[in-house]
Amino acid sequence: YLTRLRLSEPQLRSFLHLPDDDAVLAQARHLDAKISAGEELGPLAGVLVAVKDNICTADMPSTAGSRILEGYRPPFDATAVKRVKELGGIVVGKTNLDEFGMGSTTEASAFQVTANPWDVSRVPGGSSGGSAAAVSARQCVVSLGSDTGGSVRQPASFCGVVGLKPTYGRVSRFGLMAYASSLDAIGCFGSSVADTGILLHSIAGHDRFDATSSKQDVSNFLSHFVPVSSLESKPLKGLRVGLIRETIDNGVDAGVISAIRAAALHFEELGCSVNEVSLPSFSLGLPAYYILAVSESSSNLSRYDGIRYGNQVHADELDSLYGGSRAKGFGSEVKMRILMGTYALSAGYYDAYYKRAQQVRTIIRNSFKEALNQNDILISPAAPSAAYKIGEKKNDPLAMYAGDIMTVNVNLAGLPALVLPCGFVEGGPAGLPVGLQLIGAAFDEEQLLRVGHIFE
Numbered sequence: 001y002l003t004r005l006r007l008s009e010p011q012l013r014s015f016l017h018l019p020d021d022d023a024v025l026a027q028a029r030h031l032d033a034k035i036s037a038g039e040e041l042g043p044l045a046g047v048l049v050a051v052k053d054n055i056c057t058a059d060m061p062s063t064a065g066s067r068i069l070e071g072y073r074p075p076f077d078a079t080a081v082k083r084v085k086e087l088g089g090i091v092v093g094k095t096n097l098d099e100f101g102m103g104s105t106t107e108a109s110a111f112q113v114t115a116n117p118w119d120v121s122r123v124p125g126g127s128s129g130g131s132a133a134a135v136s137a138r139q140c141v142v143s144l145g146s147d148t149g150g151s152v153r154q155p156a157s158f159c160g161v162v163g164l165k166p167t168y169g170r171v172s173r174f175g176l177m178a179y180a181s182s183l184d185a186i187g188c189f190g191s192s193v194a195d196t197g198i199l200l201h202s203i204a205g206h207d208r209f210d211a212t213s214s215k216q217d218v219s220n221f222l223s224h225f226v227p228v229s230s231l232e233s234k235p236l237k238g239l240r241v242g243l244i245r246e247t248i249d250n251g252v253d254a255g256v257i258s259a260i261r262a263a264a265l266h267f268e269e270l271g272c273s274v275n276e277v278s279l280p281s282f283s284l285g286l287p288a289y290y291i292l293a294v295s296e297s298s299s300n301l302s303r304y305d306g307i308r309y310g311n312q313v314h315a316d317e318l319d320s321l322y323g324g325s326r327a328k329g330f331g332s333e334v335k336m337r338i339l340m341g342t343y344a345l346s347a348g349y350y351d352a353y354y355k356r357a358q359q360v361r362t363i364i365r366n367s368f369k370e371a372l373n374q375n376d377i378l379i380s381p382a383a384p385s386a387a388y389k390i391g392e393k394k395n396d397p398l399a400m401y402a403g404d405i406m407t408v409n410v411n412l413a414g415l416p417a418l419v420l421p422c423g424f425v426e427g428g429p430a431g432l433p434v435g436l437q438l439i440g441a442a443f444d445e446e447q448l449l450r451v452g453h454i455f456e
């Protein structure tokens, strides 16, 4: 893995920080010592795990892709990272992202653009593009990302890997740099559903450092990852699958739609009943998401004042110290979102924007609940297209935001969703992968992973 990583990294640029090989190997040697001492090893023993750079690591920089945090080293590990290490995982480096998770391509990183391993002239998706590309190019075994509106699922789709956004509250957000706190979730990437599930199992569960982390038990879903050859011929008999009609409609690439239809047929072969289901409020998700996400982010990002964290410009007055540090430290996408969020939250506009978006959020949550009463899982594309060219949407933020239509509703509803490769469209040297999204009931990651494992 390390050799392949060193060889591929100059072209892919998945990582913002890579410790030298000795530091990585030292973590492995630490496991050797445990073996010699007769200690039991955890399920991640020796597994190389890459970590998105908005997740805190005490022994490596954590910048969230922002100049304002350049060189910043947190004094602690995020709970998810701590658990990975306790179970034997080896953190191989910190991956690139759109600054503070704001974007869908990694082009909004203050430091570099990551290339898609399937075609290096294309984006890997985002914001967790570095974590997705690293798994796709086998620079690591699994990786951690974060998903506020699709940032794990859309890059998984673009890079042809598995990505999982857990139920809100399933994984502790302690040590995840906040973008929009009511939507943020740490998620997992792997090259198979089983790998992804093992990583989720390692990091899930209550954490006293995150008041929104759930006390619900984490079921032992690892037993579902049996060899598929040992299963009966219709292993998903009786499962009700709902294909969300609004997601295979206008504006979605024809090649993506045919890959999803082929996936639906595959579900039928596995014994499922597949029906189209309508979520009439689906298209409201995008405007509601962008109002809520930018509002919450404008509040969350106020902590970067040049004093408590990160870079500071020198100034004679306190106000110009704050203003100067923020003007210099934040990139243009982040500034635009702070402005939009501040506007949406301001006294005269609060009812018209923020409050209405919250009302829409309730409608969306209820419509998913209803659809999941009639169906065991819902399916849709993970994105309306396959990976596009670097630069193609860079100067058209609305076109980029529109690409999040498939994923944002799931965050608004707080539900878990799994993305896995289901086909290809033409493009690049070898075709471009298309991702299928499976959406399940809250805290039922077990069913998503079982179904995903059998499907794949």
Ligand code: GLN
Binding pocket: 100, 101, 102, 103, 104, 126, 127, 146, 147, 148, 149, 150, 151, 152, 179, 293, 404
């Ligand atoms: N692309 C979306 C945004 O920019 C989602 C990002 C995310 O999930 N972090 O807000």
